[in-house]
Amino acid sequence: MASRNQNRPPQNHSNVGSEDIERQRVSGRAKARAPLTAMVNNATAGNIEGIDSSMIEFTKDDIEALLNEKMKKGTPFDNKKKMEQMVDLIKRLKLCVQWCANKIETLHSEVESAVEKCSATEIEMKNKTEELQSDLNSANEAYRRLETEKSIIVESLNDTRDFNKELQDRLKSLKDSQNEAIKHKEMFREELKKITDDRDRLQGKLNEVMLEREKYIKFKYETYSKLDKLASKTEALEETCSSQKEKINILEQKLHAEREKLEMADLSAMETRATFEEQKKFIRKLQDQLADKEFQVVEGEKLRKKLHNTVLELKGNIRVFCRVRPLLQDRSETKMVVTYPTSIEMLGRGIELEQNAGQKQLFTFDKVFNDDASQHDVFTEISQLVQSALDGYKVCIFAYGQTGSGKTHTMMGRPDSPDLKGMIPLSLEQIFQTSQSLKHQGWNYKMQASVLEIYNETIKDLLLSNRSSGIDQTRAENSVHGKQYTIRHDKNGNTHVLDLTIVDVCSADEISSLLQKAAQIRSMGRTQMNEQSSRSHFVVTLRICGVNENTEQQVQGVLNLIDLAGSERLSRSGATGERLKETQAINQSLSCLSNVIFALAKKEEHVPFRDSKLTHLLQPCLEGDSKTLMFVNISPDQSSIDESLCSLRFASRVNAVKLGIHNVRPRHPLNV
Numbered sequence: 001m002a003s004r005n006q007n008r009p010p011q012n013h014s015n016v017g018s019e020d021i022e023r024q025r026v027s028g029r030a031k032a033r034a035p036l037t038a039m040v041n042n043a044t045a046g047n048i049e050g051i052d053s054s055m056i057e058f059t060k061d062d063i064e065a066l067l068n069e070k071m072k073k074g075t076p077f078d079n080k081k082k083m084e085q086m087v088d089l090i091k092r093l094k095l096c097v098q099w100c101a102n103k104i105e106t107l108h109s110e111v112e113s114a115v116e117k118c119s120a121t122e123i124e125m126k127n128k129t130e131e132l133q134s135d136l137n138s139a140n141e142a143y144r145r146l147e148t149e150k151s152i153i154v155e156s157l158n159d160t161r162d163f164n165k166e167l168q169d170r171l172k173s174l175k176d177s178q179n180e181a182i183k184h185k186e187m188f189r190e191e192l193k194k195i196t197d198d199r200d201r202l203q204g205k206l207n208e209v210m211l212e213r214e215k216y217i218k219f220k221y222e223t224y225s226k227l228d229k230l231a232s233k234t235e236a237l238e239e240t241c242s243s244q245k246e247k248i249n250i251l252e253q254k255l256h257a258e259r260e261k262l263e264m265a266d267l268s269a270m271e272t273r274a275t276f277e278e279q280k281k282f283i284r285k286l287q288d289q290l291a292d293k294e295f296q297v298v299e300g301e302k303l304r305k306k307l308h309n310t311v312l313e314l315k316g317n318i319r320v321f322c323r324v325r326p327l328l329q330d331r332s333e334t335k336m337v338v339t340y341p342t343s344i345e346m347l348g349r350g351i352e353l354e355q356n357a358g359q360k361q362l363f364t365f366d367k368v369f370n371d372d373a374s375q376h377d378v379f380t381e382i383s384q385l386v387q388s389a390l391d392g393y394k395v396c397i398f399a400y401g402q403t404g405s406g407k408t409h410t411m412m413g414r415p416d417s418p419d420l421k422g423m424i425p426l427s428l429e430q431i432f433q434t435s436q437s438l439k440h441q442g443w444n445y446k447m448q449a450s451v452l453e454i455y456n457e458t459i460k461d462l463l464l465s466n467r468s469s470g471i472d473q474t475r476a477e478n479s480v481h482g483k484q485y486t487i488r489h490d491k492n493g494n495t496h497v498l499d500l501t502i503v504d505v506c507s508a509d510e511i512s513s514l515l516q517k518a519a520q521i522r523s524m525g526r527t528q529m530n531e532q533s534s535r536s537h538f539v540v541t542l543r544i545c546g547v548n549e550n551t552e553q554q555v556q557g558v559l560n561l562i563d564l565a566g567s568e569r570l571s572r573s574g575a576t577g578e579r580l581k582e583t584q585a586i587n588q589s590l591s592c593l594s595n596v597i598f599a600l601a602k603k604e605e606h607v608p609f610r611d612s613k614l615t616h617l618l619q620p621c622l623e624g625d626s627k628t629l630m631f632v633n634i635s636p637d638q639s640s641i642d643e644s645l646c647s648l649r650f651a652s653r654v655n656a657v658k659l660g661i662h663n664v665r666p667r668h669p670l671n672v
């Protein structure tokens with residue numbers, strides 16, 4: 001029935017698998033049966049108490065057989081034997097109960113260790129462990145119940161042992177106890193079966209849990225490594241994210257600022273556009289005004305020319321300015337015979353010549369310059385006339401007077417000295433300056449210059465040096481060839497001296513250098529009246545051709561600037577021979593000039609222009625709407641009183657002449 005594993009070492013069930021336990025149990029069952037009774041009997045014979053319950057292995061059949069064991073039949077009153085049998089049974093039952101208790105204890109420890117392992121390994125298995133724990137609790141409960149039952153049985157057995165004498169009663173109670181024990185055995189068997197099933201189930205579950213735990217651990221490690229990678233990636237991403245966020249913040253700030261700027265720019269652009277439109281309107285208005293003004297300027301210029309011309313005509317087309325030079329100390333001039341009336345109507349226009357016995361002779365002219373007058377004072381008075389040449393008129397300015405009276409000083413002066421420049425350089429400078437200032441009105445001027453002298457009724461080209469080389473060569477050429485220059489006037493009233501050098505000039509500097517050269521070549525000679533007397537008429541001609549590209553107006557003016565040779569009474573000059581011939585020629589040509597002027601004044605049919613080279617040359621400038629100005633230069637010294645008187649009388653007669661457009665041919669259509 002039962003087997004004993006006397007020599008088998010105690011099994012540590014916590015380290016043994018369920019298969020090993022089952023194998024041991026089966027092998028134990030195979031060996032059991034017969035020896036159990038003998039062993040118990042032997043123990044009884046000796047002491048059954050000495051048998052170690054842990055050394056015995058009970059099977060289910062052993063327990064059933066023990067519980068179903070019946071009393072052996074013997075002598076009815078052999079109570080002792082019965083008693084012995086009963087004691088033996090009780091002993092074996094006690095052993096069985098002890099074994100069961102041990103078994104339960106072992107199972108309990110196994111379950112506890114399994115629960116401990118489960119609870120210790122994973123928190124995630126808690127739910128399953130709780131289930132297991134509840135199972136274990138129920139098993140514990142059952143165990144506690146069994147413990148209670150066991151203590152009752154033990155108590156009952158103790159009672160039986162204690163109350164041995166009352167055997168009968170006790171037998172009955174023993175039977176009751178037996179029945180009850182049978183009941184308990186059945187219950188125990190059921191419970192045991194239940195516990196075994198639970199144990200197997202728990203074992204299976206434990207295996208599953210272990211597998212799942214391993215899987216879980218593996219998964220956990222994989223997850224942890226993935227988690228670590230993800231964490232590092234997340235960290236890197238977070239860093240990138242935060243730097244990107246900072247960049248985004250900066251960019252957003254910039255964007256905000258740029259948007260503000262854009263808005264400002266839009267506003268300012270709108271303002272600028274509005275201002276631009278206003279400015280455009282304003283410019284258009286200004287352009288219209290400018291066009292009006294330009295038109296007004298052109299019209300005003302036309303009017304100015306017309307008025308200017310009218311004024312000049314009213315003043316007389318031939319005017320006379322008288323200029324008195326100072327006394328010259330180096331010529332021992334001491335007695336001034338010239339005075340100037342101070343009455344309002346005569347102021348600046350009258351001159352008195354004190355003759356013998358205090359008799360004064362009064363002369364009036366368009367202007368009288370006393371010996372204090374500077375070159376610029378004089379030029380101020382003639383500048384308007386010079387302007388007329390730019391307006392397209394023929395203008396002639398000449399100086400008349402006895403030798404040494406200041407003609408050359410007035411006309412040429414000293415071109416290199418700003419304060420002593422004469423009318424010729426000042427007039428030419430003004431012409432060039434004004435022509436430049438008229439450029440903005442559309443005027444373009446072309447200037448041509450020629451310089452000649454008339455000496456002994458012969459024309460000499462003073463710019464010939466430009467074509468050849470030097471001054472001496474020019475003089476030589478002029479005299480050696482004895483060239484006769486022919487004077488021609490075309491139908492437009494322009495004078496042409498054939499073969500005369502004509503130079504295009506673009507600036508005042510250019511023409512002043514030409515003049516200096518020409519003045520050096522001019523024929524000079526010594527007279528009693530003047531150390532360096534000009535023995536020829538010096539004629540500078542500037543032809544002016546102007547075109548206005550805006551209005552297509554054209555003008556052609558001529559400016560003649562003449563320093564005449566000095567008049568001199570033959571008796572006073574003391575000249576003989578060649579000088580005498582010179583003086584006679586000079587006087588002749590001057591007398592021709594006066595004849596022409598007086599013929600024009602008397603409106604005679606025949607005007608003797610051709611009687612001298614000078615009048616022939618100046619013909620277009622003395623007739624028509626041309627403008628002529630004569631300087632009469634006076635020496636104030638008493639020694640020159642007769643010459644001065646002659647000059648003043650001649651000048652007065654000229655001053656009385658009124659040249660007019662009715663005198664000669666009509667104006668050229670190009671002239672305004």
Ligand SMILES: Nc1ncnc2c1ncn2[C@@H]1O[C@H](COP(=O)(O)OP(=O)(O)OP(=O)(O)O)[C@@H](O)[C@H]1O
Pocket residue numbers: 324325326328371401402403404405406407408409410530532533534535564565566567633
């Ligand atoms: N307004 C003046 N102020 C100062 N000096 C003058 C003035 N006019 C003339 N003179 C001087 O008088 C002298 C004679 O002048 P200038 O040579 O000009 O006379 P002229 O009339 O040209 O003589 P000629 O007919 O003989 O050539 C010169 O020394 C000149 O400097």
